[in-house]
């Protein structure tokens with residue numbers, strides 16, 4: 001098997017299923033291939049099976065069915081301590097009875113590394129996370145962010161090829177989280193480590209990852225780079241889950257020239273890009289439009305755009321952008337976002353306007 | 368708004384009294400109520416615990432009976448050089464006769480005899496027998512006394528008799544403590560007891576050693592059980608917990624007697640071993656009325672006190688620590704030994720202190736299954752309290768036991784740190 005490994009398949013989940021109780025499948029048919037050096041994020045709502053997948057990869061849970069391969073070799077029967085996978089836990093799991101240096105020394109000691117080598121590596125790892133001066137402290141004497149860095153350093157100090165992180169930033173405040181997001185991605189890319197990162201924070205997923213796997217209901221709903229994921233959601237769940245999204249419901253009338261004609265529930269007819277396989281004449285569909293792709297300034301509405309009447313319900317000044325809530329085609333929660341520029345008109349509630357968008361920004365998904 | 372807020376003096380409460388005063392009054396009421404709630408316990412503890420312990424500490428040094436019963440003699444003995452080897456002079460015998468006649472009148476001489484008998488055998492009968500004769504003497508008319516007294520019993524002509532009385536005539540004595548560590552008070556100062564009377568140090572050592580063995584066996588037996596309790600699913604763990612607590616629902620005496628049934632030579636274990644042919648009928652194992660019996664029975668009885676604190680500490684050790692260790696390449700054993708075990712040490716510490724201190728003062732079980740070789744210092748204390756009636760010695764032994772426990776506790780605090788002990 002090992003010689004068949006292509007660079008595209010460092011980590012592989014092959015039709016993996018997992019059930020804890022023999023009744024419910026927590027992970028249903030998971031297929032995933034990761035090339036070496038990739039930063040992949042598993043994103044999904046609570047209970048969607050992200051941690052379970054990570055634990056199967058780390059060896060703390062066994063797959064009920066299917067194959068997990070690392071570097072081309074099946075690791076189903078390899079115990080966790082022989083997998084050589086670095087791990088950062090949600091609550092860091094730093095050993096409270098050891099100093100920071102001893103914590104970092106632990107993975108090296110169990111590998112029977114000599115003292116001088118160990119010290120050199122510990123120093124390098126601590127410097128890498130800018131915690132060089134803290135080797136003698138205990139975990140309880142560090143702040144949350146500092147503990148987080150140590151947990152990262154500890155997972156990296158034995159130079160694993162694959163690092164798993166389960167919501168490592170969940171306990172930090174927003175500012176620190178953003179700083180750490182940046183540091184983690186930098187480190188991972190500089191060291192060329194393959195990383196599987198679990199989070200349920202979509203901003204985190206979008207900003208950090210090479211690719212994002214959106215989990216729901218024990219399946220990967222979509223696996224794509226962040227921009228594709230955001231701009232081209234493949235189904236309603238992903239469209240709803242990633243970023244803000246406006247939904248209009250209707251029935252597909254016909255499909256021609258690669259455009260679907262959808263009759264919205266209030267009778268309006270619009271052209272959409274048919275995306276989901278269920279979009280066929282006569283089928284119900286949900287149409288998804290991103291708030292920032294909707295224009296209301298007459299001059300800005302592009303040629304070929306589709307226009308609809310709208311009533312302003314609420315106008316919120318947010319500094320860099322304006323966020324306006326409209327009533328469009330019977331949907332009172334239709335949001336649009338406009339960049340704060342000198343020539344942009346500020347709307348007032350009750351105002352009647354026209355909004356427009358391009359048919360390719362308007363995606364017909366599953367109902 | 369109101370005038371209270373505008374005035375410059377102390378803040379006033381709604382009824383016009385200064386705020387501080389009414390606050391103090393309100394708080395005082397609260398404190399009184401709290402005090403009233405704990406008062407029954409406080410009084411109970413005071414009466415049943417603090418006062419007896421104080422009185423025990425006092426009894427271990429108190430020694431008034433010689434000076435009280437023979438006041439003139441004790442005064443006269445000051446002039447006698449006990450180390451000279453010569454008998455005291457006539458003046459002392461005269462004083463002694465006066466004291467004794469008064470003591471016999473008050474029926475106090477036999478009590479003094481038994482007090483001195485603790486220090487020197489034969490004193491009790493000497494006082495009792497001589498009492499009948501001395502009673503007939505008249506302190507005012509019958510002088511000189513020296514020869515008459517020695518005639519009554521020639522022991523009064525022994526220098527040693529007077530030495531004993533002189534050494535134990537002080538009001539507060541270290542004699543009981545010396546006895547407690549196999550020494551005695553003599554005219555030449557503290558001396559070792561004769562070889563055949565030295566048993567207490569050995570008993571102390573045995574008590575400490577056996578308590579240690581019991582503690583260690585409790586750790587070895589309890590640790591896996593506590594681990595299971597902490598790691599099994601809740602429902603199974605609850606059943607196991609009931610099994611652990613089950614012994615608490617049976618009387619201590621019943622449990623100890625059950626061990627007697629199990630361990631004796633005609634007992635369950637021996638019968639089974641003989642029946643299986645593992646042990647010959649004439650070579651039945653001796654497992655009771657010796658140290659082994661005490662260790663087995665006490666380990667069983669004290670086990671819950673080890674398991675419970677260990678369990679409550681282990682419950683707080685998160686499983687992610689073990690996972691983290693394994694993810695870093697540690698085998699199950701290394702993960703346990705380097706990570707789980709150190710984190711569980713506070714539980715072992717708490718359990719050990721509890722079991723050790725309980726067993727060091729244990730009485731009933733060694734009494735029933737210990738025979739002569741398996742008894743503890745506490746059994747000796749009980750003997751002195753209820754049989755030999757040497758309460759002073761019993762008190763001294765008790766005080767030493769208390770001191771040992773305190774020293775151990777202090778040492779433990781220095782080495783492990785008492786903050787590291789978690790009972791829950």
Ligand SMILES: Nc1ncnc2c1ncn2[C@@H]1O[C@H](COP(=O)(O)OP(=O)(O)OP(=O)(O)O)[C@@H](O)[C@H]1O
Pocket residue numbers: 020021026044045046047048049050051052053200
């Ligand atoms: N040890 C277990 N035994 C039984 N069921 C479990 C166990 N661990 C997880 N589950 C169930 O499996 C499902 C997926 O859990 P998992 O922990 O993988 O979710 P998650 O995506 O990591 O969620 P979160 O974002 O909340 O961490 C949940 O429904 C959970 O109840």
Ligand SMILES: [Mg+2]
Pocket residue numbers: 050051052166
């Ligand atoms: Mg999780």
